[in-house]
Amino acid sequence: xxxxxxxxxxEGRPLGFVPTMGALHEGHLSLVRAAxxxxxxxxxxxxxxxxxxxxxxxxxxxxxxxxxxxxxxEDAGVDYxxxxxxxxxxPPGFRTWxxxxxxxxxxxxRVRPGHFRGVATVVLKLLELVQPQKVFFGxxxxxxxxxxxxxxxxxxxxxxIVVCPIVREADGLAMSSRNAYxxxxxxxxxxxxxxxxxxxxxxxxxxERDALRVVSLMRDTLRTEPLASQDYVELVDEDxxxxxxxxxxxxxxxxxxxxxxxxxxxxxxIEERDGAFVATL
Ligand code: AMP
Numbered sequence: 001x002x003x004x005x006x007x008x009x010x011e012g013r014p015l016g017f018v019p020t021m022g023a024l025h026e027g028h029l030s031l032v033r034a035a036x037x038x039x040x041x042x043x044x045x046x047x048x049x050x051x052x053x054x055x056x057x058x059x060x061x062x063x064x065x066x067x068x069x070x071x072x073x074e075d076a077g078v079d080y081x082x083x084x085x086x087x088x089x090x091p092p093g094f095r096t097w098x099x100x101x102x103x104x105x106x107x108x109x110r111v112r113p114g115h116f117r118g119v120a121t122v123v124l125k126l127l128e129l130v131q132p133q134k135v136f137f138g139x140x141x142x143x144x145x146x147x148x149x150x151x152x153x154x155x156x157x158x159x160x161i162v163v164c165p166i167v168r169e170a171d172g173l174a175m176s177s178r179n180a181y182x183x184x185x186x187x188x189x190x191x192x193x194x195x196x197x198x199x200x201x202x203x204x205x206x207x208e209r210d211a212l213r214v215v216s217l218m219r220d221t222l223r224t225e226p227l228a229s230q231d232y233v234e235l236v237d238e239d240x241x242x243x244x245x246x247x248x249x250x251x252x253x254x255x256x257x258x259x260x261x262x263x264x265x266x267x268x269x270i271e272e273r274d275g276a277f278v279a280t281l
Pocket of ligand 1: 019020021022026027028030031136137138139140141164165166167168174175176177
């Protein structure tokens, strides 16, 4: 992998990188397309990173479809697929961890302790191996994207971090490999995350600026779905991830819920532009 990276660099070609955990869907492929638009070669990785899963999480049963994934990536024009083994990424005696303090403890990090330590560590390792000019992430995992941006800044990484829009199913559900866990009733119920965010968006477009009222609206909407239980619903500053009381600048409405036993997340990006607010699902 390093040799491919060195060669691209020597030839002056911008390498684009799309890290994934496989079980690929249109969300992943949208990142590949974004990479293809400005980079050549494009490298995708599939690595189900054990260190970002908690002891009672779904590491053992995380969906896997390597043959189909390979075909999808080929069709999408990926030049290299990198699929390291767990023992290559974490050889015996491995001791170094990356911890992006503060940003990693709240929200998803509170529900999943240690999750972002695993994410930051594997992302830095992958970036060292692939040495991309640009690396592509989805806003679906907005907190993750924010943490990686911080990591890149704090450690002077050469890679540019590009964050791409959320790709959704026709009924609004954000695409996720974990959606495969949902039975038909849960799949219908899962749209409640999108609907809660859409309610927030509508209220902001009507002029609501009180963040606590927007959060209440989202919580009330989520509560109408008996198959869903809330993990968190917050409206935070996009930079600090600290809760805000009034909308200003760039904010994120972030929510997480379990539908059945499946942990789902989604978010709404809220941006102030010339005094008006634009909310993007
Ligand atoms: P994962 O395989 O779930 O680790 O995701 C790999 C990358 O794809 C991450 O940067 C995710 O944010 C991104 N991603 C996952 N789902 C979506 C989606 N629905 N839309 C856009 N990006 C996504």
